[in-house]
Amino acid sequence: MDIFVKTSITIMLKHYFFAMALIVSSFWEVHAQINIGSFESPNIRDGAGMIRKGDVRRMEHNKTIFFYGEKDEARLEDLKKALKGAWDLNSLEFDHIRNFKKYERERNTAFITLEVSPVVKVNTNIGKEREVDCKVYLLLWVPKSRDRVPYARIELYPEHEFVKKLIKVPGDEDKKDLIYKEGKFYNDSPGLLSLYFRHVSKGLSIDDNITAPSLYDDWAREDSAGLGLLRNEILYVPDYVLIEEDLRDDTTQVRAAIDLFEDYPHRYEILKREQLSNLILEDVSHLNYVFVYVQSGEEKHFSIFNTKGEILFHEFEGNSFNLQENDIREMARSVGD
Structure with a gap:
């Protein structure tokens, strides 16, 4: 077979498998609106992940810090009142995201931060990704060495015009900066957030082990x-x-x-x-x-x-x-x- 043909076939196969890998990975990364579990990206096969009873009990003796940004400053007092009233798991404190680094070595502390996950589509002809959307979520997590251990994930619904602006920002950290400064969401009012926080707080206060698909069985x-x-x-x-x-x-x-x-x-x-x-x-x-x-x-x-x-x-x-x-x-x- 001509070497040019062999090379062309090899490139086509690489593009095909690259595209299929992305499609399969996006299929498996499926989750509910609120997930209680140890996976930041829950999936069909394993659900949301298991949290051990001992870890839950330790969480009850820790404190949790909710990080806010410029977008929250005008409503901060309402937000504090709503979330503190809903959060029974442990002590809930608040600080600006610009102060996050001072807590990096803090012990017995959980964090609630805004996170972002770009959504990409693949051109199967050339194997090239294109960002078309973004998932934005609140993550409750505990630092462990240089990693983080998730406890709960709450999906947010970005407003249409803000999503269009967000996908033009190139890096995840820059996206997070924009979210904290200008983020606009349909479902993040103090009242709705209080429902989510109340649900997570109760879910992490149960006696038995918390097991995988916490909010869905057969979807x-x-x-x-x-x-x-x-x-x-x-x-x-x-x-x-x-x-x-x-x-x-x-x-x-x-x-x-x-x-x-x-x-x-x-x-x-x-x-x-x-x-x-x-x-x-x-x-x-x-x-x-x-x-x-x-x-x-x-x-x-x-x-x-x-x-x-x-x-x-x-x-x-x-x-x-x-x-x-x-x-x-x-x-x-x-x-x-």
Whole structure:
């Protein structure tokens, strides 16, 4: 065989296997909106990873530091009040991300930081990657030697225009700097964050070992008894779920709630993010129910929380964009008539 042909075939095979490796790795890196476990990137095969009982008990005697940035300064007092009220695991403190280095050698300390994971697509003809999106998440972790041991991961939903800006920034550290300075997210109000923190705090306070897929079995988790109560209650929905991204021209539009929730037979109410946040934090005398939708890269999650931080329903879909009528229909079936 001609040496030129051999070389061409070799290059083509390298590009093919490179592309397949990236596709397979992206398939395995699948996770729920909130994962409690020892893997920063949970996957189908191994779930979220196991945390030993002894490590959980040590965590209860540690302190946790939540790092904020310029984007949080205007709402910092509200954020502190909301998160401290939801966090029962240990002492929760706050500091600016610019001060992070002074804690690097601190013992008996856990950190909550913003992290970023670029999403790439592969041109299988040339084996070249192209960044098309970014996953942004809060990570609870403990330093170990020069590594870090994750305990929980919370997916955030970056606003459309901010994602477009973020993917143009070349390095992960520069991306993180931008996130802390200018990050805009649909689901990071003090109220919604308090639900997530309450859930993680409770999840890490259990007596038994914490095992792998903490929020999904067969891609779904349901609390039938808790969902049944929702038939006679109002489901509160943040208004951002009505935003639909048009992937063809990279724009957004707002849908009518009556169309999206046409097949949901029970009461629901669309609230602005600030209104919903206030409802979660202020109406503590009544158990309220909150719908949460998160688009994380090419994965979407939709869940029902109650204001105790319990997840009554969660559904995951990979390679999927925008909340659809059939998603609401599926949720309605779980709630029941």
